[in-house]
Amino acid sequence: MKRSDVVLQAVGLGAVAGMRAAMAPMITSHYLNTHPNPALSRTSLRFIQLPLTAAITKMLSAAELTGDKLPSTANRIEPAQLLARVASGAFVGATIFKANKLSAIDGILIGGASALVASFASFYLRKAADALPFANEPMTGAVEDAVALGTGVAVIKSR
Template structure:
């Protein structure tokens, strides 16, 4: 299986945990690479410094806001749709960079985000209940896990850099 498939599934899942973290990490990574496959595509905006920094600010705001008691559940329709959209954005971008079908990447990234949204929602509920810790503390641990996984996926695997084409004779 291709590297960008695994990156798409992984960063799509990160979008399920925290919607803005996956595009923020990918966009930040794209500042150091300039894949020509994004030229002429609306996805090229992720390569802009202003967009990358704005996404980082949104990701930090989301992490802080998640701890507030009045925030709706992540599985509420609006939150779920946003997470699916961010997973789709990351997937489409990774597939476009690798000269693959962006629609396929969008579908895979969106599905991974939805699955991870439900999984992380129930996991956090269970962790809060069984540990006896406040939800905000468990949410902080979730943030740390999300960042560690996201950085490993985005930086450790060079997300945003196209795979080399292998020629088969």
């Protein structure tokens, strides 16, 4: 895959991490578990391709989707939430770059930066959507879930 395509994948999955921190690793792990990448087999990131990792990330993603709908859930732009999203984006960025025999550091920076921007963008978009007279909090969250999942699947399959 061309470097520009790898960058776009890291940006896209980083954006998914900005919307849903656990979803980007879940999508990446599921894809790599069903389509193993030999370039990862001799790296510290090889665990992402394991069936156990795919199962664990699916459970974490389901928990996040449920927890997001609770009124007590912290805003995604609060420091701990933001750090989790940036770390998730950095992780999937590093994974995508290493899978394509490129620098993990570049992937970390691109995926993490994308997650940071997407965290703020999706936070303010969701607040604006919640203010619409026909929208309410659980519905806008469900729409965001669908957008994040659809985006992630489309991006990972663009390999």
